[in-house]
Each structure stands twice: as structure tokens, then as C-alpha cells.
Amino acid sequence: MSRRDVVVHPDATVLADAVAARLLTRLLDLQSHRSPVHVVLTGGTVGIASLAAVARSPLRDAVDWTGVHLWWGDERFLPDGHAARNETQAREALLDGLDALPAANVHPIPALSQDVPTPEAAAAAYARTLASFAPPGLLAPRFDVALFGMGPDGHVASLFPGHDTVHVTGVATVAVHDSPKPPPLRVSLTFDVVRASREVWVVAAGAEKAAAVASALSGAPVAETPAAGALGTERTLWLVDAAATTEAAPGAAGDAPTSVEGAGAVEGWSAVDAWFEQLAPQDVALVDAARSAREADLPDIAVSPLQGKFLHLLAQAVGARRVLELGTLGGYSTLWLARALPPDGTVATLEVSPEHARVARETFVRAGVDDQVEVLVGPAAQTLDRLAADGIEPFDLVFVDADKQTLAQYLDQVAGLVRPGALVVVDNVVRGGAVVDAQHPDDRVQGVRRFVERVVEDPRWDATALQTVGSKGYDGFALVRRTTA
Numbered sequence: 001m002s003r004r005d006v007v008v009h010p011d012a013t014v015l016a017d018a019v020a021a022r023l024l025t026r027l028l029d030l031q032s033h034r035s036p037v038h039v040v041l042t043g044g045t046v047g048i049a050s051l052a053a054v055a056r057s058p059l060r061d062a063v064d065w066t067g068v069h070l071w072w073g074d075e076r077f078l079p080d081g082h083a084a085r086n087e088t089q090a091r092e093a094l095l096d097g098l099d100a101l102p103a104a105n106v107h108p109i110p111a112l113s114q115d116v117p118t119p120e121a122a123a124a125a126y127a128r129t130l131a132s133f134a135p136p137g138l139l140a141p142r143f144d145v146a147l148f149g150m151g152p153d154g155h156v157a158s159l160f161p162g163h164d165t166v167h168v169t170g171v172a173t174v175a176v177h178d179s180p181k182p183p184p185l186r187v188s189l190t191f192d193v194v195r196a197s198r199e200v201w202v203v204a205a206g207a208e209k210a211a212a213v214a215s216a217l218s219g220a221p222v223a224e225t226p227a228a229g230a231l232g233t234e235r236t237l238w239l240v241d242a243a244a245t246t247e248a249a250p251g252a253a254g255d256a257p258t259s260v261e262g263a264g265a266v267e268g269w270s271a272v273d274a275w276f277e278q279l280a281p282q283d284v285a286l287v288d289a290a291r292s293a294r295e296a297d298l299p300d301i302a303v304s305p306l307q308g309k310f311l312h313l314l315a316q317a318v319g320a321r322r323v324l325e326l327g328t329l330g331g332y333s334t335l336w337l338a339r340a341l342p343p344d345g346t347v348a349t350l351e352v353s354p355e356h357a358r359v360a361r362e363t364f365v366r367a368g369v370d371d372q373v374e375v376l377v378g379p380a381a382q383t384l385d386r387l388a389a390d391g392i393e394p395f396d397l398v399f400v401d402a403d404k405q406t407l408a409q410y411l412d413q414v415a416g417l418v419r420p421g422a423l424v425v426v427d428n429v430v431r432g433g434a435v436v437d438a439q440h441p442d443d444r445v446q447g448v449r450r451f452v453e454r455v456v457e458d459p460r461w462d463a464t465a466l467q468t469v470g471s472k473g474y475d476g477f478a479l480v481r482r483t484t485a
């Protein structure tokens with residue numbers, strides 16, 4: 001997800017205390033329903049000060065450290081115990097005093113030694129350890145919280161501006177040579193692994209970081225400001241001090257390419273959304289749908305109430321009787337759509353996750369729309385092929401809120417499933433402004449770009465795109481109409 005929440009604290013000391021409190025609370029919260037929990041630690045000033053603040057906090061004894069695994073986002077390639085190693089500093093600040101933490105739960109990046117003579121060897125060994133904890137198909141564990149400091153040049157982990165390492169994909173780790181910040185040899189996680197983390201927290205303090213903070217939050221190319229590419233799948237949180245935000249005021253104007261709470265933007269946008277929600281009051285069933293999704297720990301990526309009402313009005317405006325949705329999640333948008341239909345209207349909603357489908361189905365039963373909504377579980381591309389083979393009655397409206405990588409293919413498949421004049425609404429196509437970056441390493445951004453190219457070249461479609469801000473941050477919809485071609 002490309003939305004970034006930003007929380008600003010008065011100074012670096014309060015920031016470190018707040019990061020520690022937030023981390024401990026998050027661990028406690030996660031441990032109420034998941035074990036083990038995987039956390040990535042960072043080096044750097046705020047990172048280490050935050051670990052020291054964890055060590056001081058009485059709350060640290062409430063955490064079940066036997067269920068916490070600790071990893072590092074990067075390491076300075078130096079001998080074991082070297083004072084400049086991130087591991088050494090983390091051990092001194094916190095780990096050495098955490099008796100309850102099993103040694104086997106600590107996964108440092110291998111140090112320089114006779115057995116590990118190069119950063120490449122260390123990167124390979126660390127990648128093997130990561131892989132041994134990875135769920136099927138992933139290179140590393142899905143980190144629950146991945147902490148990253150940021151240098152004044154905008155580097156995160158040891159991914160530096162202008163270095164090829166920022167573009168490396170398909171592997172978990174990279175060896176770094178010629179680091180502009182000493183020491184020159186380092187090992188780093190790749191963006192593939194960083195971006196598979198559930199929550200990414202970037203911590204930064206000091207006026208010398210202000211330009212990089214502003215650049216990252218304004219969605220600069222990752223090659224220029226690597227921190228712009230540090231995104232979590234469920235949440236991206238920037239925890240900064242006031243000095244680090246002196247240049248960061250995106251969002252005040254309408255062109256802010258990301259959401260910024262502490263610096264005022266999303267707070268302001270959310271307040272405006274809240275005021276306009278008098279136009280889109282949620283009934284008990286909609287509130288219940290949002291709550292059930294939250295309680296089931298589904299990603300917080302459903303549409304906002306105003307966006308839901310927008311879909312609802314579109315469905316009514318095109319006189320939709322048959323609606324297709326790609327990406328059910330917890331069924332919140334589905335419910336807005338179902339509510340717009342005549343009594344014989346139906347929604348077919350496609351969901352890849354059986355767990356999400358289960359949550360949504362229960363929601364539809366409670367909302368009393370289960371006879372109008374059919375949840376089809378499986379990869380959307382396969383389900384669309386099946387619908388085409390079944391020769392189903394054409395759809396009037398399609399809402400696409402699924403993986404962005406496959407958007408162009410979905411559009412091709414949907415072309416044969418809708419009536420002429422049908423409307424296809426595609427969510428999250430602006431991606432915090434990153435969509436304009438042809439070199440952007442995020443394959444979701446490239447997926448949106450391919451989708452737009454397809455619309456342009458295919459005479460069966462006529463389209464526009466609308467950038468949006470609101471409680472969901474800065475993003476946008478594409479509206480695509482099936483022509484008679």
C-alpha cells in the first residue's frame with residue numbers, strides 16, 4: 001500500500017520513547033493473536049535510541065520474548081563485536097539485558113570472519129536463514145514490524161541513492177560495496193523483502209534529514225530517495241521529529257503525492273471526509289462490515305465511506321443490475337454496491353483469500369444480502385476465464401480493487417464479460433503519485449502503467465482517471481467505459 005502515515009514528535013528523545021512505546025504495544029497486540037512475531041531492527045541514531053528506550057520501559061516485561069524473532073534490515077560488514085556493527089549496538093542497547101529472549105530468536109547478519117570473508121558470503125548466509133523462516137513462495141518471513149532509520153541522503157537499510165542495489169529483485173539480500181557512509185562494505189535486505197513486510201516504520205530525527213523526509217514523502221523516485229520505496233503491505237508509518245519535517249509540507253496543496261498525518265495533510269483530508277460523510281451515512285450493516293474486517297485483522301485497504309457511496313451512486317447511475325467486483329476483502333465495497341441494486345440485482349465478487357471470503361460471507365449474511373451476493377474464491381484471472389466459459393449474462397458495472405500487477409490482463413478478460421456501455425472502475429491507480437515514474441521498482445506501479453497503456457491502445461475502451469485525497473490518503477480511480485467497438 002502506498003499511503004504513508006506520518007506522526008511528528010517534538011524532538012529526538014520523545015521520538016525514541018514514542019517508537020519504543022509503539023513497538024511494545026504493537027508486540028503485545030500482535031501476541032494476542034499471532035506467534036511468532038517477526039521484527040526487523042535498524043541501526044542508526046533513532047533506531048538504537050529506541051531500543052534503549054524499550055530497555056527502560058517496564059512494558060518490556062509484558063512481552064513474551066520467546067515468541068519474538070529479531071532480524072536486521074542491514075549491517076555494516078565488520079568483525080563480530082565491532083562497535084560500529086548494528087548488531088553490537090542493538091545488543092548493548094537492549095538485547096544483552098533481555099534475559100527472556102532466546103538466543104535462537106536473534107538473527108544477526110553474519111559478521112566478517114574467516115568463514116565469511118566477503119559481504120556476498122554474509123548476504124548469502126543471511127538469505128538462507130531468512131528463507132528457513134519464510135512462508136511458501138516468499139524469500140523471508142513476512143515481518144510484522146520492520147523498522148528502518150533513514151540517512152540524510154534518504155537511504156534506508158543499506159540501500160543508497162544511485163546504487164544498483166535499490167533495483168535488485170528476486171533475492172532477499174544484497175552485498176553493498178562503496179557505501180557513501182562508512183564502512184564501505186555492508187549487507188542489506190532488498191526492497192522485495194522490505195515491501196513484503198506487513199508494517200514498515202521509518203524513523204528519522206534532525207534538520208539534516210528534513211530534505212530527505214520531504215523528498216520521500218513527496219514520492220520521489222526510489223533511485224534518488226530510497227526511503228520513498230520503503231512501504232509495508234498493511235501500513236507504512238513515518239515516525240519523525242519536528243526538526244525533520246521543516247521541509248515536509250506535502251498535502252497542504254492538492255498535489256500531495258502521499259498521505260501525511262502529522263504534517264497535517266491526511267488529518268485535514270480526513271476531517272473533510274468526516275464532514276462530507278453526512279452525504280454517505282453508514283447504516284448498521286456497513287459499520288458492522290468495517291468492524292468485522294478490522295477484528296479479523298484484514299488489511300485496512302477497503303474504500304472509505306464516501307468512496308463506497310461514490311460506487312453506489314455510479315451503480316445507480318448506470319442502472320446496474322449485474323455487478324462484478326474483483327477483490328472482495330471484507331465485503332465493505334460489495335455492500336455499498338449491493339445496496340444500489342434493484343431486488344433482482346446481483347453482485348459476483350471475486351476473492352483470492354478463502355479467509356477474506358469467509359469474513360465477507362458472514363458479513364453478507366448479517367447484512368441480509370447473501371441472496372444477492374455470490375463470493376467466488378480463487379485467483380481472479382481463473383475465475384474470470386470460468387465466467388467467460390460459462391457464457392454468463394453480461395455485467396453492467398465492474399469494480400476492480402485487486403492486485404495491480406495483473407490489471408491489464410483483468411481488463412482484457414472483463415472486455416468479454418460486460419455489455420457495451422458498461423463501466424469499469426479501477427481503484428488505487430495513482431499510487432501516491434508514483435504512477436508517473438516509468439522506472440519505479442514497485443511492480444504494482446508498473447501494473448497500473450501497463451493497464452493504462454492497454455486502455456489507450458484498445459478501441460473497446462474509453463477512459464479517464466481522477467486523483468483523490470481523503471481519509472485513504474492520496475490515490476485515485478480510473479473510470480473505463482466499454483464502447484460498442
Ligand SMILES: O=C1O[C@H](COP(=O)(O)O)[C@@H](O)[C@H](O)[C@H]1O
Pocket residue numbers: 042043044045046047074075076086148149150151152156157158181
Ligand atoms: O548506516 C546506517 O544508517 C542509517 C541511518 O542512520 P542515522 O544515524 O542517520 O539515523 C541506519 O538506518 C542504518 O541501519 C545504518 O546501517
